[in-house]
Amino acid sequence: MTSTFRTLTVPLDGKASPGGLPQFLVRDDVLCWSRREAGLVGFGEITRFTTTGPDRFLEADIWWRHLVIEADITDSVELPGTGPVAFGSFAFSKKSAHESRLIVPEIVVGFRDGHAWLTQLTFDDGVLTEAGALAALDRWLGSGSASAFLPDGDVPTSDPDVAGDGTPGAQPPGAGAAVVRPLPLAAGATLHTGSLSEEDWMAAVAAGVAEIRTGALEKLVLARDIVATVPTGVNAAQVLRELSARYRECWTYGVDGLVGATPEMLIQVEGRTAQARVLAGTLDRRDAHGQAGIPMDYAERVLAGSEKQRHEHEIAIQSLTSQLAPFSEAMNAHDEPFILELPNVWHLASDVKAELAEVEGHVPTCLALINALHPTAAVCGTPTLVAGALIRKLEHLDRGPYAGPVGWLDAAGNGEWGIALRGAVIEDPQTVRLYAGCGIVDGSQPEAELAETWAKFRPMLESLGISN
Numbered sequence: 001m002t003s004t005f006r007t008l009t010v011p012l013d014g015k016a017s018p019g020g021l022p023q024f025l026v027r028d029d030v031l032c033w034s035r036r037e038a039g040l041v042g043f044g045e046i047t048r049f050t051t052t053g054p055d056r057f058l059e060a061d062i063w064w065r066h067l068v069i070e071a072d073i074t075d076s077v078e079l080p081g082t083g084p085v086a087f088g089s090f091a092f093s094k095k096s097a098h099e100s101r102l103i104v105p106e107i108v109v110g111f112r113d114g115h116a117w118l119t120q121l122t123f124d125d126g127v128l129t130e131a132g133a134l135a136a137l138d139r140w141l142g143s144g145s146a147s148a149f150l151p152d153g154d155v156p157t158s159d160p161d162v163a164g165d166g167t168p169g170a171q172p173p174g175a176g177a178a179v180v181r182p183l184p185l186a187a188g189a190t191l192h193t194g195s196l197s198e199e200d201w202m203a204a205v206a207a208g209v210a211e212i213r214t215g216a217l218e219k220l221v222l223a224r225d226i227v228a229t230v231p232t233g234v235n236a237a238q239v240l241r242e243l244s245a246r247y248r249e250c251w252t253y254g255v256d257g258l259v260g261a262t263p264e265m266l267i268q269v270e271g272r273t274a275q276a277r278v279l280a281g282t283l284d285r286r287d288a289h290g291q292a293g294i295p296m297d298y299a300e301r302v303l304a305g306s307e308k309q310r311h312e313h314e315i316a317i318q319s320l321t322s323q324l325a326p327f328s329e330a331m332n333a334h335d336e337p338f339i340l341e342l343p344n345v346w347h348l349a350s351d352v353k354a355e356l357a358e359v360e361g362h363v364p365t366c367l368a369l370i371n372a373l374h375p376t377a378a379v380c381g382t383p384t385l386v387a388g389a390l391i392r393k394l395e396h397l398d399r400g401p402y403a404g405p406v407g408w409l410d411a412a413g414n415g416e417w418g419i420a421l422r423g424a425v426i427e428d429p430q431t432v433r434l435y436a437g438c439g440i441v442d443g444s445q446p447e448a449e450l451a452e453t454w455a456k457f458r459p460m461l462e463s464l465g466i467s468n
């Protein structure tokens, strides 16, 4: 690649899009990071970096820094997420065959704090203009309406080469804004066993508990997969819209076939401030009759009042804060965890905030932090190496990107990276592999953990139109 990497960011009129970012989730191939009405949506791809192995985060960090250091950036908005941006997804395991990736889109639409913007990214020669960026957005949306988002209402002259060049399969931008209720059921969809049958997975949980009782480790997270076959084809854009409408406390992600809505923030970096949301401790909101009738005070008693759940949570916070400490000047975590209410489950949650320290004259980038933080006890266990080895022995599963970091980063090192939970990989247009796991400690019951995996599959099953 010899041409210069160039980007242009211009403001959009957020008010012209009252539905915010989910309105732009109109294509199955969008790159997505969204929470409530804010976030980033990417269209197209101008380059990508892929890698495997133990140094995947640092290799990606170096690649990205090299790319942006020479970039020609015009940015009149100047917020985290403006200018050059890459979306990424990383394998959970350093031994995984799955490729970790950073993808640089051609177009990004961003919303945050009442601001909206559009970025065009390119290696091509030629002048980047607001009109050209809007025309490119139109092309991805398959419409001629992007100019309605200009702050002053001007209708720019579109680039005649690209204007009106609707992309096959795209829907008009408004098409995805409304949430369809009740959820459409996918005709003929079926579910299949993944790597392990339910019985074999429960045996693995029992083996994990036995190992914990020997004192070899304190906590272990065991996951399993199931496969959904959807003969009518998976509508990824619809899945993303459903997840972002229903799981408003979560971060909805879509990167190269990996889709989901995670409640767990691995690390969010904005300038010198880093934040994380640590979860551990789960209670299904459905009662024995399948009704979501469990009251909050019951959840508080069972989660916050349970020694097992508190212990599991304590281990998760300890694992994050001890890894973050060397990069921080100051850190605060609430003494008491809070109850996070999601449509499917309750969680015991804690938010951690750190003021980042300069290391060798630089604030660490989000990928440098991820390199130190991943895998946390919430998805692996404690001690990490013992838990990791046991996961490989007991799960019989390459987790791929499940439970790995997923998110975005910008040229300044800002970014948001969740842990890819409550998600799935769209393996082909009719096949989706769903993943869910549970923290296992002394006292964990295999049947209860199996039931918990079904509660954690629920967001994806519902958004795919499969009821359980």
Ligand SMILES: C=C(O[C@H]1C=CC=C(C(=O)O)[C@@H]1O)C(=O)O
Residues within 6 Å of the ligand: 221, 223, 264, 279, 280, 281, 282, 347, 377, 378, 379, 421, 422, 435, 436, 437, 438, 439, 440, 456
């Ligand atoms: C491993 C998963 O959840 C983790 C995050 C929150 C609560 C968890 C738990 O209570 O077991 C898990 O540690 C998953 O959703 O697949």
